[in-house]
Amino acid sequence: MRIWSSQSISDKFMRMTILVSGVALLLAYLSFLVYDLYSLRQELISSMATEANIMGANTITALLFDDKQAAENTLSALRNAPQVRSAMILRPDGSEFARYLRTTSIQFELTNRLAPGETQRYWTQGRYILLGSRIWFQGGQVGTVYLVAETGDVARRAGRFGLISAGMLIICFAIALLATSAVRHLVTDPLTGLAKTAQIVTRERDYSVRAKIPPSSDELSFLVQSFNEMLEQIQARDRALEATRSDLERRVEERTAELSAANKELEAFSYSVAHDLRGPLQHINNIGFLLHHSSEGLNQDGRMLINRLLEGASRMSGLIDDLLNLSRASSHPLHRTLIDLSHIADAIASRLQADSKGRDVRFVIAKGARIFADDGLMQVVLDNLLGNAWKYTSRLESAEIEFGYIEEESGTVYFVRDNGAGFNPRYADRLFRPFQRLHSQSEFTGTGVGLATAYRIITRHGGKIWAKGNVDQGATFFFTAPYTEA
Template sequence: MSDAGTVLIVDDDYLITELIRVYLEAEGYCISIASSGEEAVEAAPAVMPDIVLLDMNLQGINGIECLSLLQPMDCMCGVPILFLSGVSDPGTRLDALRHGAVDFITKPFKKDELTIKVGNHIKLKQLYDQVVQRNKELDILTWQLQAKIAEHEATEVKLLAERKKLGTILEMLPLGVWLIGPGGEILECNTKSEEIWGGFSLGQHEVASAYKAWWPDTGQRIGPRDWAGYRAVANDEVILFEQVDIEGPDGIRRSTLNSAVPLHDAWGKVSGAILVNEDITVLKTIQNELRELNATLESKVAERTAELERSNQEFEAFGYSVAHELRAPLRHIHGFAQLLVNNGYCDDEETRQQVEAIIIESVRMEGLMENLYDYARVGHTDIAMELVDMDNLASAAFSELVGRGDYGEPAFYKPVLPPCIGDRKSLSRVWHNLVENALKYSTASGYPVVTVSSARKTGFIEYSISDNGIGFDPAYADKLFKVFQRLHSGKRYTGTGIGLAIVKRIVDRHGGGVSAEGKPGAGATFRFTIPENSADL
């Protein structure tokens, strides 16, 4: 589209249309030509003309009929239509104007008349378009202004509701809330503030100097400039949970916690402060009572702990004595029962089976007593701390146990283990019990595999031993290291249920910890940690 405008010429006279085209293109207009009314109606939406020059006497639909079809079209809104005609009859002109034509050009026409009329009407069309655009913009601005006004009104209503809600909340708070002005003066406060201060009237106490207060740690009187609210305004300072003892008009002293936060205007200047205080008189009374109760309770706990320690020591000593004293009678029972079998005193099969059962149970009880004796002895024997070769202890335990011939030919995988500081003898027992446990529960797999490894943790060395045995239900992992706790049948797997408890007791005495993880049928892993201390000794 040309900046000068687009002209749609509708005329079935080729010479006339060419003449008009030459005249108007010379003026910079963009020209589109339709040789019939039907063609003009079809072309108008694509051409989007700024003016239409329409011959009245067209073949087919005439000029007036074409005008009637063009005018309702959206693309023709405000577009001037000038009639071209060789008829100068005033009635014909009036009829054309009555149907919506804006002007009339009589054939033959002069160039100046044509170009001036076209130019004037296009300018009017452009002015019309500007007015329409401005009206649209004005409508948009009006709508936006109305929306802003509605938004502003809604905001005002919301602010009023929020202010009312805030006022309700402030009155319901169990805290005193104060509004401090830019000079440190008190502007507003809620009802709880008056209660905390013994029912004062704000109108009589707008300045801080009217209030009596003391620092609780020194008993020094608080001056007007020492109040948290004043300091928040004067120093742009945030004060949190400052304890102050006060005395209101009722003469009663109370303990309070004060907090103050400065308020700033749009330019960042301090415009006031919010002060919050809480009456903690009851809380302090309860704290003092609790402090006295705690002191009493600590004393009782210390006494009870000492009693429990004495009871545990006595119980362990008793267990130690029982295990020691029962070993000899059990050996005698075992020995005499064995003599009965060896010397032929068991004449019948039933008697022999009964005596053999005595031998088996006496052996089991001897093992149980031996383990109980060891368990009790672990808690009483002093440990000698030294640098211990854990790699050698693990290998020795495996070799000694496999050498008995009870576990077939298991595979043993072990990288070099780091040493640690501990008691060599008791740590040797740890390895013995853990390796024996791994071999015992993995022999049924057909090809038992035992894997030992280590890892450095923060402040500790962790040693672990894994097997491919029957595993265990992880829900019962916490029972494994307790005395007499077994997760598998004693008929199929020998043992007393004390071996892992001994492991835990030895590791505990070294300041470490034990853990286990496993799944039924998927093997198990046992871990224990020893503090690093001076492992690089």
């Protein structure tokens, strides 16, 4: 099979034709040879039956008058039939009456005889045929004649016929080869050209080439023409795709330039707003502080208004800081280095516990959490995630916050888990949107910008961030980033 698979179509076509023609001619030769042998053998048996009938008719008188010499003289006429080697005439009781031997060296032994009721029959004995025939006179049996003939002449005649047939076989086979060699180019040349064209298209991606269409109007011509039409369609689509791609690249460049300009304007606006707001906000905060410390003459309502003023100024200051962080998360250039997230988490946990105001919070920080990322931005991520966990466990008597990581086939997954207020999983998609909060300001204070900032930072690192949780059952925030190192 490997020999056939490694050949060209032309060679396969030639070999297949040789095989089919050779097998067909050989089967025809064998069929004619077998038929000739059978015909010659049947002709010999028919000739023997005729001789037996003649001998029987000519020896009736001798049998009736018991004239053995006359019967032997009649049998001697068989010398004109060279295929007959011996003959014998038996009386009705089965005893020998007369015999004929072509040569004295021939032995005549009747190993087979006609059964009662049989008129004529023959037997094959090696290269000899024995034929027996009853002799009848006026409705009664007067004897039986047996002839033995040699089949050597049949074999010789069959051999001569075989030689002649073999010669004809060779001539026919040679004619078939010549015809195949002359015709195969009409079939294989279009297929070979089609295969070469397909190879050029596959390797060079050149859809401008065309296969040569054969002059005939058969299936091969239709196949090659259809292939060329397919190449024309692919070439037209390729040109259309190239034009569309060029136009799309131009549009993308224009849109990228517009977005870049918009981002720069937004960044400038964010810094300008933050800078312009901080001054007046600081004045408001200072005035509120002075009023708060000189409020002996104020009634309770006045002191409550001053406290609200200070709280509002504090929230405004936090919102400005969060907006600046959100802006930096999108515009700050990435400087990836190998950093220790466990060390950053420890530092944040220590800072939070220093301001715990008597809270019972247990931190579990896994060691060896390393990541190849921007140090400053990852500090913002952990500060927001751990800060959220600290905030949403504030109503628990005993809180637990965990930072760890999981090694998976796709990479390292980092997580921050707490046993705090949790959230409704139906609204998990709103967690990372700016200014979207799942808890009211009266329950837990916040601006709704921290998780959006973490989302932008992780996205810029090419990673993902998601959350799992339930109401009053805590929450777990997961995030990944490419190019992690163990």
